[in-house]
Amino acid sequence: MIINTELEQKGNLFPSKIVAYRKDVDTLYFSTDNDVVLEMTIVRDSVLRFRYTTTGTFEKDFSYAITKYASKGYNLLEIEEEAESYKITTSKLICHIKKDNLQVLIFDAKDHRLINEDELGFHWEESYEYGGNIVKMSKVSHDGESYFGLGDKPVELNLKGKRFENWVTDSYAFGKDTDPIYKAIPFYTGLKDKKAYGIFFDNSFRSYFDFSQERRNVTSFWAQGGEMNYYFIYGPQMEDVVANYTDLTGKPHQLPPLWALGFHQCKWSYYPESTVKEVTSKFRELKIPCDAIYLDIDYMDGFRCFTWDKNHFPDPKRMVKELADDGFKTVVIIDPGIKVDKDYFVFKEALENDYFCKRADGPYMKGKVWPGECYFPDFTHRKVREWWSDLFRDLVENIGVRGVWNDMNEPAVMEVPNKTFPDDVRHEYDGNRCSHRKAHNVYGMQMARATYQGVKKFAYPKRPFVITRAAYSGTQRYCSTWTGDNVATWEHLWIANVQAQRMAMSGFSFAGSDIGGFAEQPSGELFTRWIQLGIFHPFFRVHSSGDHGNQEPWAFDEDVTDIVRKWIELRYQLLPYLYTTFWKYVEEGIPMLKSLVLFDQEDVHTHYRSDEFIFGEQILVCPILEPNARGRRMFIPRGEWFNFWTDQIVSGGKEMWVDAEIESIPVFVKAGAIIPKYPVQQYVGEVNIDEVTLDVYFKNGKESSTLFDDAHDGYDYKKGRYSLRTFKLTGKSDELIIQQHKEGKFDAGYQKFKIELHGLPFTITKVQIDNVEISLNELKINGNNSMIIDKGFSELHIFGN
Ligand code: GLC
Numbered sequence: 092m093i094i095n096t097e098l099e100q101k102g103n104l105f106p107s108k109i110v111a112y113r114k115d116v117d118t119l120y121f122s123t124d125n126d127v128v129l130e131m132t133i134v135r136d137s138v139l140r141f142r143y144t145t146t147g148t149f150e151k152d153f154s155y156a157i158t159k160y161a162s163k164g165y166n167l168l169e170i171e172e173e174a175e176s177y178k179i180t181t182s183k184l185i186c187h188i189k190k191d192n193l194q195v196l197i198f199d200a201k202d203h204r205l206i207n208e209d210e211l212g213f214h215w216e217e218s219y220e221y222g223g224n225i226v227k228m229s230k231v232s233h234d235g236e237s238y239f240g241l242g243d244k245p246v247e248l249n250l251k252g253k254r255f256e257n258w259v260t261d262s263y264a265f266g267k268d269t270d271p272i273y274k275a276i277p278f279y280t281g282l283k284d285k286k287a288y289g290i291f292f293d294n295s296f297r298s299y300f301d302f303s304q305e306r307r308n309v310t311s312f313w314a315q316g317g318e319m320n321y322y323f324i325y326g327p328q329m330e331d332v333v334a335n336y337t338d339l340t341g342k343p344h345q346l347p348p349l350w351a352l353g354f355h356q357c358k359w360s361y362y363p364e365s366t367v368k369e370v371t372s373k374f375r376e377l378k379i380p381c382d383a384i385y386l387d388i389d390y391m392d393g394f395r396c397f398t399w400d401k402n403h404f405p406d407p408k409r410m411v412k413e414l415a416d417d418g419f420k421t422v423v424i425i426d427p428g429i430k431v432d433k434d435y436f437v438f439k440e441a442l443e444n445d446y447f448c449k450r451a452d453g454p455y456m457k458g459k460v461w462p463g464e465c466y467f468p469d470f471t472h473r474k475v476r477e478w479w480s481d482l483f484r485d486l487v488e489n490i491g492v493r494g495v496w497n498d499m500n501e502p503a504v505m506e507v508p509n510k511t512f513p514d515d516v517r518h519e520y521d522g523n524r525c526s527h528r529k530a531h532n533v534y535g536m537q538m539a540r541a542t543y544q545g546v547k548k549f550a551y552p553k554r555p556f557v558i559t560r561a562a563y564s565g566t567q568r569y570c571s572t573w574t575g576d577n578v579a580t581w582e583h584l585w586i587a588n589v590q591a592q593r594m595a596m597s598g599f600s601f602a603g604s605d606i607g608g609f610a611e612q613p614s615g616e617l618f619t620r621w622i623q624l625g626i627f628h629p630f631f632r633v634h635s636s637g638d639h640g641n642q643e644p645w646a647f648d649e650d651v652t653d654i655v656r657k658w659i660e661l662r663y664q665l666l667p668y669l670y671t672t673f674w675k676y677v678e679e680g681i682p683m684l685k686s687l688v689l690f691d692q693e694d695v696h697t698h699y700r701s702d703e704f705i706f707g708e709q710i711l712v713c714p715i716l717e718p719n720a721r722g723r724r725m726f727i728p729r730g731e732w733f734n735f736w737t738d739q740i741v742s743g744g745k746e747m748w749v750d751a752e753i754e755s756i757p758v759f760v761k762a763g764a765i766i767p768k769y770p771v772q773q774y775v776g777e778v779n780i781d782e783v784t785l786d787v788y789f790k791n792g793k794e795s796s797t798l799f800d801d802a803h804d805g806y807d808y809k810k811g812r813y814s815l816r817t818f819k820l821t822g823k824s825d826e827l828i829i830q831q832h833k834e835g836k837f838d839a840g841y842q843k844f845k846i847e848l849h850g851l852p853f854t855i856t857k858v859q860i861d862n863v864e865i866s867l868n869e870l871k872i873n874g875n876n877s878m879i880i881d882k883g884f885s886e887l888h889i890f891g892n
Contacts, residue, residue, distance in 0.1 A: 102216040103227070104145070106193040112177060114170065117163075119179065121188055122147070129193055129213070136165045136181040137325040138335055141195065142318060143213045145224060150318065153523050155533045156293050156565040158341035183325055197323060199286065206288050206325065207231075207281070210309050213319050221528065226294070226319040229311035232303040236283045237698050238310065239329075239688065241300065242276030242562070242597045243574055245269060245586040248686055248701040250279065254301040259532050259561045261503035261510050263576045264610045267586055273501065273575045274562045275532040276597045277312070278336055285693055286327035289336050293320050295532045295563060316528055329596075329689045330681060337598040337680030341568035346677055347601065348554045349803035350420055350775040351494070351571070352669055353382030354659050355632035356643065357422075357605075360387035363403035364410050370643060371419050375773060379644050379656045380663045382774045384414060385496060385634070386423045394462035395430050397437055397482050411491040418774030422494035422556070423486065427502050427538050428458070428465030437482065441468055446475045451515035451526070458504035458512070467502055467512075470537035471530050472519035479538075480545030487549035494556035495542050497570075500535030501561045535561025536569075543569035552805050558630070562599065571601035571630045579608025579635075584621050585702075585716050591628045592686045592704050600676050600683035603630030612639040615647030616718055616753065622655050623756045624714040626662040627706040629673065629683050654754055660771045667767040667783065667798060672707035674799040683707065691728045694744065700726050709764035709796065710735075713749070713757040722750040723757065731762035733788045738849050760786070762850070763794025765818045765829070775803065782843045782879070787829065789850040790822045800839045812837045825853050827889040841882065848876040853891030860884050 106127035113120045121129040126147040132140040142149070169180040176187040176196075184206075185198040194212040198205055208231045215224040238250040245267050246253060257275035265272050277298050278291040290312070292298060298314035305311075312321075322339060326332040356374070361367045367384060374381040390407075392398040399407050411421045429447075432438050441447050447466040448456040455466045468475050486492045504511050511531065518530035527534075539559035546555035557570035566572070574590045577583045587604035594602040606625040607613045612635075613621065622644075625631050635642040644655040662669075675681045682689065685705040687697035703713040703725050711732060713725040727743035734741065734749075735758035741747065749757040760766060768784040783798075798816040801808035814837040819830040827848070858865050861884060870878040880887065 103211075103214045104216065105211070105214045109177075109188070109190045109193060112172070117165070117168070119170065119177075121177065121193060123193060127193060127213070129188065131179070131186075131188070133165050133168050133179070133181060134161070134163055134322070134339070135335070136167065136183040137331075138339065139184065139186060139197075139323045140321070141323065142320045143226070144318065145215055151523060153521065154293050155295070155536060156291075156340045156563060158339070158565065158568060160341065161339045197288075197325075199325075199327065204284065204286075206283065206286060207323065210311075215319070218316065221316060223316050225313060225315055226317065227311065227313040228292075228319055228321065229309050232308050232310040233283050236281060236303075236310075237688070238279050238281055238302045239686070240276070240279040240289070240593065240597045242274040242278075242599070243272055243590050243594060245272065245590060247699075248589055248592060248688070249699055250300075250302045252302065252304055254299065254304045257298045257300075257532065259501045259535060259563070261499065261501045264578050265575070266578070267582055273560050274572075276562070276564050276599070278340075278564060278597055280329055280332050280596065281310075282329065282688065282692060282698065285695075287329035287332045287692060288326060289322075289324035289332040291322040291324065291336055291339065291564065293322065293564065294318065296529055297531075329692050330685070333596050333598060333682050333689070334680035337567070340565040340598055342680050343601065343677050344568055345554055345806065346670075346673060346801075346808065347556060347571070349666065349670060350382040351556045352629070352631070352666060352673065353775050354380055354662060355383035355385065355422070355630075356381055357385035357632055357634035358387065358642065359635070359637040360389035361385070362389045362400070364405070367410070367414070371414060371417060373643065373645060375417060377645060377652065377656070378773065379652070380659050380771065380773050382418065383420045383422050383494065383632075385632075386421065388424055388426070388461050390423060393430065394426075395432070395435050395437065396425050397486065398435075408490045415491060418777055420493035420556075421491070422496055422558070423492050424496045424498055425542065426460060426497070426499040427467050427470070427534075428460035428462060428499065429468065430462035431457070431464045431466055438466070440478065441466065444474075444478065446472070446478060448512070448516050448518065450513070451517060456512055456516045459506050460499060460504065468538075469518055470534060470541055471521060473521060475519075476537065476541035476544065479541040480548060483542070483545030483549050487546055493550065493553075494558070495546050497535070497539050497542050497557065497559045500538045500559060502534050533563045535559060536563040536566045539566055539570050554804055554806070564598070567599040567601065571603075572599060573602065573630060573632065573634070574604045576609045576636075577605050579611040579613035579617060579639075581617060581716060581718065583608055584617065584624065584714065587621070588624055588704075588714055588716070589701050592684050592701075595682040595684040596686060596689055598680070598682075600673075601629045603628040603632055605632070605634040607633055607635055607642045609634060609636050610639070613642070614718075615651040618642070618647055619651050619654050619753060620715050620756070622658050624712075626658050626665075627684070627710075627712045629669070631662060657754070663771050664768040665766075666769050666775070667800065668707060668710075670803075671767070671797055671799040675797075687726065687728055694729055696726060696744075697728065703728075709761040709766065711757075711759040711761070715751050715756050721752055722748055724748050725757055727759065731790065732759035733762060733849055734758075735760055740850060760788050760849075761794070762788055763790030763792065763820050763822070764788045765796035765820060767798045780841045782845050783839075783841050783882070784845045784847055785818075786847045786849060787820065787827075789827065789848065789852065790820065791824065791852075792822060794820045796820070801837050808837070811835060814839055825891050827851065829887040831885055831887075839882075843879050844882050846878050846880060846887070848889075851876060851891070855889055855891050857890040859886075859888040859890075861886055862888075
């Protein structure tokens with residue numbers, strides 16, 4: 092759709108002047124002469140919802156994206172009627188609604204500066220083909236304004252100058268700029284005058300965003316049906332915008348089990364059982380840590396979900412147990428297409444209970460996927476989700492599978508040009524019956540939700556692990572995700588990097604790519620560079636289509652195996668840091684990866700950077716994205732940073748060359764950071780950890796770091812059985828003080844911290860723990876930079892000269 096050509100403008104309809112205003116607690120209604128009503132809800136002081144109807148009445152309010160746990164409530168709400176507009180004031184925002192055309196202007200309540208302003212504002216066009224409206228919104232785009240977010244778009248981080256479509260699509264071997272692909276996350280963050288705000292357009296129909304592409308000074312969004320219904324979220328910090336969006340659409344319902352943050356090996360497909368065992372044994376033999384092994388579609392009997400190919404897997408329960416005894420968690424794929432086969436129990440049950448999707452005129456929605464002709468459960472029906480979740484009993488409770496991988500849930504249909512269901516397919520949509528036009532973008536999300544509910548129920552008291560390919564806003568509550576069928580090229584390594592960052596700033600941090608590339612075969616060098624990036628992605632899995640050769644860490648030459656092992660070991664060492672980062676995401680919605688713009692929006696140099704990012708809060712990473720590189724130029728954000736490999740200190744705020752031969756990529760640690768590390772293990776829980784290393788990076792000044800820990804699985808942490816340590820570091824030219832504060836009832840098994848001091852500018856002369864001097868001998872001081880102390884200290888005071 093084009094919004095500004097004369098032809099299209101002719102179809103556009105606009106609100107006329109406001110004739111009535113009404114307030115109902117936190118919701119204001121502005122009605123116009125031509126039956127448009129703006130319903131504006133004050134969700135929080137910094138979150139406003141705008142919802143429009145053109146008929147005087149609203150449809151039932153229903154959203155799959157918004158969580159019932161979203162925070163609500165504000166400190167201030169004042170409404171004044173002025174000559175030309177209504178003025179709504181909260182403690183964070185001032186909003187004007189113009190009386191003559193319903194246009195909206197939003198200002199910062201503190202400094203009264205304009206943040207966001209309607210251009211044409213809300214307008215619409217009647218959809219004669221389908222009924223209802225094409226709903227449209229256009230906003231002024233100011234010079235220097237930047238845009239970020241929108242889920243998995245494989246483009247530069249800054250979206251300015253581009254147009255996008257949201258329609259989840261199976262996109263085998265997509266490339267840079269392919270649009271749309273697997274996910275629909277209609278949420279973006281705008282950055283104007285260094286202040287960030289977000290817009291979440293909660294409309295599941297096919298929707299579009301235009302960021303100053305068609306007209307330089309206009310940003311617009313529209314959908315092919317449904318309501319104009321969006322949330323305005325103010326920061327002004329970008330991190331707060333993302334955290335508030337994540338609060339609204341939901342944080343993960345629980346932490347993942349720690350093993351899910353380990354390394355996962357996958358391929359289409361490992362079978363029969365002997366091949367699976369060969370792969371897992373090889374990991375142990377070569378001492379390459381690995382926690383999860385995947386079974387792709389060939390484990391099933393003729394691709395029938397919830398069955399096993401008994402020739403290749405004669406006794407799945409025994410196999411899964413043997414793998415588990417060796418530290419491997421088994422994850423199996425489950426697709427939505429159910430084979431049309433009257434002797435197949437899943438098909439029969441769904442047919443008998445009327446659980447399959449149907450076309451408008453009555454026949455079942457039939458489409459071809461891996462098993463041949465299939466019918467598809469309507470996951471937008473609560474009863475269907477309950478039935479589906481019960482199907483996991485045997486797999487999870489009996490056989491012992493620990494994770495489920497949902498694929499093809501766009502839903503993907505083969506041999507048809509639009510790759511999915513036709514528009515007329517009917518859906519229950521939890522009591523809001525509708526066509527596929529409205530349900531398409533949420534179909535995969537509802538499948539993942541049903542799967543999650545099943546795995547959660549039958550894995551209890553362990554935590555569930557689910558991964559999905561398709562997603563709509565809010566899917567992060569249930570599961571992790573990967574970026575779909577990428578290709579083994581250097582360009583795709585670049586794409587993997589921007590996609591993981593973009594997913595994090597779209598509220599969905601638990602994401603990763605098919606490392607090495609799904610289609611085609613990477614060189615050893617590309618595979619190595621991809622692993623080096625992948626260890627910093629919350630979801631860390633190698634996967635490939637399997638028809639172009641092998642992609643295990645030993646499938647290349649020995650040098651590759653050795654380097655890759657070293658990097659996977661680093662991932663396992665960093666697990667306590669990553670787990671703490673995950674906990675902050677689950678608690679507060681803080682994105683686990685921070686693009687530089689999100690880390691330091693005050694510095695305009697960051698607004699156009701795509702390669703560098705912060706892993707957690709204190710580690711700066713920049714992948715190598717080219718063959719034969721011996722290093723690269725990169726931007727170091729402001730502040731002091733330690734080169735992770737050399738301990739050399741650099742001052743940021745500038746671009747610089749960083750060496751990175753094939754063994755390394757640029758990694759820096761923020762000065763003052765305290766990074767917790769585990770010893771290397773072959774899988775999570777392999778060894779009893781009796782000592783945790785704290786890498787302390789000296790800073791002249793103060794810095795705070797945290798370490799979260801718990802049982803690494805189960806739900807006890809929700810009842811207070813966790814341990815949260817806060818370390819406050821204060822450094823001076825001849826002194827270093829680390830104060831520790833501990834919260835929570837969990838007592839981790841280890842007793843000692845090994846303190847590794849980096850960049851200490853003095854020689855240690857005296858050490859006090861909780862005001863008592865300790866002899867340097869007793870501390871096992873190793874040179875000038877290492878000591879072992881009891882984990883219970885409150886204050887470690889190091890003196891020197
Ligand atoms: C799809 C998935 C891929 C999987 C394959 C076979 O292409 O994206 O990950 O291996 O189907 O199940």
